[in-house]
Amino acid sequence: MGATDSGVRDNPTGPDQPSEDADASADLSTAPKSDLPGTTVGLGFTGWARWMWRQLTSMRTALLLLFLLAIGSIPGSILPQKSVQPGEVTRYLADNPGLGQFFDSIGFFNVFSAPWYVAIYLLLLISLVGCIIPRTRLHWKAMRSTPPKAPSRLSRLAESSSWEAGSTAPAPQDVLTDAAGELKGKRWRVHVTDFDGTTGAVSAEKGYLRETGNLIFHVALLVLLVAVALGGMFGWRGQALVIEGESFSDTITQYDSFNAGRLVDSGNLPPFSFTLDEFTATYQEDGDQRGAPRTFEADLTYQDDPDAIPSQKTVQVNDPLIVDGAKAFLVGHGYAPVIEVKDPQGRVVYDAPTVFLQTDQNFTSNGVVKLPDIDPQLGFQALFLPTAAVDEVRGPISTFPALNDPAIFLSAWEGDLGLDDGIPQSVYRMDTSEMTQLGIKAIQVGQSWDLPDGKGSVSLTGVKQYAVFDVAYDPARFYALAGAIFAILGLMLSLFVPRRRVFVRITKRAASQDDAVGSVGATVEVAGLSRTDEAGLKPAVEEISTVVQQIVPPAPKGMSGS
Amino acid sequence: MSVNESLAQLSNGLVYSSMAVYAGSLVLFASSFASSRPLAEAEAATEEVSAEEISIGEASAGDAIAAKNSDAGESRATTATLDRGAGDAGALPPGRKAGNMAMSLMWLATLLLAGGVIARGFSAGRVPWGNMYEFSISSALAVAVVFLIISLKRDIRWLGMFVVGAVLLTLGLAVTILYTDSAQLVPALKSVWLVIHVLAAIICGGAFTIGAGFTVAYLIRDRAETKAAANGTEVRGWFSSRVPAAQRLDTTAYRINAFVFPLWTFAVIAGAIWAENAWGRYWGWDPKETWAFITWVIYAGYLHARATAGWRGRKAAVIGLLGFAAFLVNYFGVNFFASGLHSYAGVN
Numbered sequence A: 001m002g003a004t005d006s007g008v009r010d011n012p013t014g015p016d017q018p019s020e021d022a023d024a025s026a027d028l029s030t031a032p033k034s035d036l037p038g039t040t041v042g043l044g045f046t047g048w049a050r051w052m053w054r055q056l057t058s059m060r061t062a063l064l065l066l067f068l069l070a071i072g073s074i075p076g077s078i079l080p081q082k083s084v085q086p087g088e089v090t091r092y093l094a095d096n097p098g099l100g101q102f103f104d105s106i107g108f109f110n111v112f113s114a115p116w117y118v119a120i121y122l123l124l125l126i127s128l129v130g131c132i133i134p135r136t137r138l139h140w141k142a143m144r145s146t147p148p149k150a151p152s153r154l155s156r157l158a159e160s161s162s163w164e165a166g167s168t169a170p171a172p173q174d175v176l177t178d179a180a181g182e183l184k185g186k187r188w189r190v191h192v193t194d195f196d197g198t199t200g201a202v203s204a205e206k207g208y209l210r211e212t213g214n215l216i217f218h219v220a221l222l223v224l225l226v227a228v229a230l231g232g233m234f235g236w237r238g239q240a241l242v243i244e245g246e247s248f249s250d251t252i253t254q255y256d257s258f259n260a261g262r263l264v265d266s267g268n269l270p271p272f273s274f275t276l277d278e279f280t281a282t283y284q285e286d287g288d289q290r291g292a293p294r295t296f297e298a299d300l301t302y303q304d305d306p307d308a309i310p311s312q313k314t315v316q317v318n319d320p321l322i323v324d325g326a327k328a329f330l331v332g333h334g335y336a337p338v339i340e341v342k343d344p345q346g347r348v349v350y351d352a353p354t355v356f357l358q359t360d361q362n363f364t365s366n367g368v369v370k371l372p373d374i375d376p377q378l379g380f381q382a383l384f385l386p387t388a389a390v391d392e393v394r395g396p397i398s399t400f401p402a403l404n405d406p407a408i409f410l411s412a413w414e415g416d417l418g419l420d421d422g423i424p425q426s427v428y429r430m431d432t433s434e435m436t437q438l439g440i441k442a443i444q445v446g447q448s449w450d451l452p453d454g455k456g457s458v459s460l461t462g463v464k465q466y467a468v469f470d471v472a473y474d475p476a477r478f479y480a481l482a483g484a485i486f487a488i489l490g491l492m493l494s495l496f497v498p499r500r501r502v503f504v505r506i507t508k509r510a511a512s513q514d515d516a517v518g519s520v521g522a523t524v525e526v527a528g529l530s531r532t533d534e535a536g537l538k539p540a541v542e543e544i545s546t547v548v549q550q551i552v553p554p555a556p557k558g559m560s561g562s
Numbered sequence B: 001m002s003v004n005e006s007l008a009q010l011s012n013g014l015v016y017s018s019m020a021v022y023a024g025s026l027v028l029f030a031s032s033f034a035s036s037r038p039l040a041e042a043e044a045a046t047e048e049v050s051a052e053e054i055s056i057g058e059a060s061a062g063d064a065i066a067a068k069n070s071d072a073g074e075s076r077a078t079t080a081t082l083d084r085g086a087g088d089a090g091a092l093p094p095g096r097k098a099g100n101m102a103m104s105l106m107w108l109a110t111l112l113l114a115g116g117v118i119a120r121g122f123s124a125g126r127v128p129w130g131n132m133y134e135f136s137i138s139s140a141l142a143v144a145v146v147f148l149i150i151s152l153k154r155d156i157r158w159l160g161m162f163v164v165g166a167v168l169l170t171l172g173l174a175v176t177i178l179y180t181d182s183a184q185l186v187p188a189l190k191s192v193w194l195v196i197h198v199l200a201a202i203i204c205g206g207a208f209t210i211g212a213g214f215t216v217a218y219l220i221r222d223r224a225e226t227k228a229a230a231n232g233t234e235v236r237g238w239f240s241s242r243v244p245a246a247q248r249l250d251t252t253a254y255r256i257n258a259f260v261f262p263l264w265t266f267a268v269i270a271g272a273i274w275a276e277n278a279w280g281r282y283w284g285w286d287p288k289e290t291w292a293f294i295t296w297v298i299y300a301g302y303l304h305a306r307a308t309a310g311w312r313g314r315k316a317a318v319i320g321l322l323g324f325a326a327f328l329v330n331y332f333g334v335n336f337f338a339s340g341l342h343s344y345a346g347v348n
């Protein structure tokens, strides 16, 4: 990159080090060097393209994109998201029409798949690839080349020491060879610049694993992102509500909601099925957390395919059913009172466990029964209370989530249910605008209510529970996990392995002719530097000094020239 | 469903006692800080002494800043040594004695708090971080423990006042607003991942907090140093003159954050594995997940910035603080204000 990176180095210890040390710390990191603007003058198209590419893959751009990614995520956590709480989004749009419309148009209700968000992470992905490839090449080269020559002034490195050789010192070349041997024994990579009559040095380097770890980390991030994308394309997810005693089989029609990736063949889901035999819930009975759930258990009988032998499994919140590569998770539950309705002639026109939706912590639940096939049409709005009470202010309300004293408050209506208009209606709501109320009544299990004017009767014959299951299939989740694990391992290497360089130099002082080589008159220097400001460098350099002092002991005090 | 009431009460008693002792420690830390003489010089002095002990001939003043510091400290080196000698004779320098007592009280308070946290766990027969109250007392403990561990290696009494202040604030919030009686877990939390994921997050919280303390101190001290260098004066300022050199603060902050980052990565991944095991998707952009991600990305940005030309020093430090802010949003903001799958923290 020529002149552009002179003086500015991508090295954390950079600004504190005199520029002379640049040689000594050269290539301690493969981080891209910063490009200064102005390098593009008259470069033409390829020049521009190269410049753009270098900008995109620069550390500064990576930093900027990371920032944008963080900031871009914030609306996704503040505003309701269509993928998480679609109902809340609708409510928000209704409450704040103007602002809501605006937010919607810029994808704020669907941040994580909004074009601008996708653009940020795609750019980051490209930047990541563009960063990893050259860095891997550089690192490969660095691992196979020898450590650089010792810089001229070792005393300016982060750690250094020096002493005058004593009279018993061996010949300088032997000192270098021995020092190199010791360093090799300590698993340093070593390069010896032979003694040339005046000076010679050993350069040693250690900690290549740091950069390797860093590259592993970045590659692992890439794997993770690809796995997430694959999971999105080949995975699917659905939600199903199953009442006690009823069965579920894995076909798309049985799901209340179903989301599949683009490449999923929804007509060909794994053919498993299960029956909810029983659902049990227990709750805290006393204290300030009274009513808080303590256990949820769904006893299932399941089959891998219609011909398989049935097996049993108790599914709990953190313990899904794993079948045919898919997983079924217990995510919710509620009550399904069994309601029986008879017409004026005493014939049973409705008899079914009816799903009620929870409205509060104590399972005060709402539900409706619609009877469009009798004339005039009949409908019931109902409130189910597992532990019934009547509050002076709030009216009928449940005071505990378990079935301690169940009751149902019914409101009967007659008229037009509005089902023939072709407008789809929720099964949990009833449009009473074209109906007249016949009366209201509270009944308990086993009781029935004769409607006024002999219009039939309604009874509560029992109460069942239902469980809600999320069924999910993500074929890429193991790749995502592998990416995550390698990311952590790589990160640990990258942050905890010290990358260091040390130099040992012996220099003969200008001396008189009759000095025997290796006797008094030589200076020994030991110095080191590290990739980061790490605490371990000082002891490491001290340790090497001690080792080298055993090879060349310092001259006794008083004789030394310093 | 049974909860051991006497252990639960013991736990409450221990938590309250620890608060009383922390309060004493806070007062002593504050008075120690106020009456201490500039600490950077004392530290530089200690360094000189140890350098001599190792008796490596040439001074290792490698970089310009270290050289500057030791120059400044040199004249006081002898004073510091004298102080030490005098200390043996009983006349400690100003603030020293209060500082030592503050440290002792902090150890005591932290032991009491640890007892309280452990008793709370045993009272319900599970890990003591099943709701916001427990999460808060455990986090306060983590902050104190991280501080004490670092204090074993170096003198960080100057930071004590702020750390104990943060611990007391957290405990105060815990025992007033967040308190809930000891009880069993809700089913959603019954998982080994509660132990692993939340423990990792709590340790990260402790270390991020101390790291942020160093970062704030760095920013303040660095400004004072820059001013001092421009004016050719000594470092001034009630706070700045009593804390170590900016370079050291920055390095320590980096080491702490670099230590926590892989652990935070692990905590997030452990959470993802748990989510996969409980809800069938390892990532769903629920507010808690989103803010964990934001925190992670900002700290990654911090580490990146430290390797990017023109971004080291103050800019990187500000990014680090933004990361900590995101962590706090995740801890407090999301639990109180957002509705999501993670909303079983026991706050009504």
Ligand code: HEM
Residues within 6 Å of the ligand: A029, A030, A031, A032, A057, A058, A059, A060, A062, A066, A124, A127, A128, A129, A131, A132, A214, A218, A221, A494, A495, B297, B299, B300, B303, B304, B307
């Ligand atoms: C997906 C987004 C990315 C994330 C989350 C990320 C995260 C990280 C983290 C946490 C570190 C710290 C490890 C350490 O200090 O040793 C790091 C280091 C590094 N990253 Fe990234 N990174 C991303 C993308 C990139 C890109 C696009 C580049 C290329 C420009 C890049 C280049 C580097 C380099 C060179 C280092 C090592 C710095 C050094 O030598 O200390 N990263 N990255």
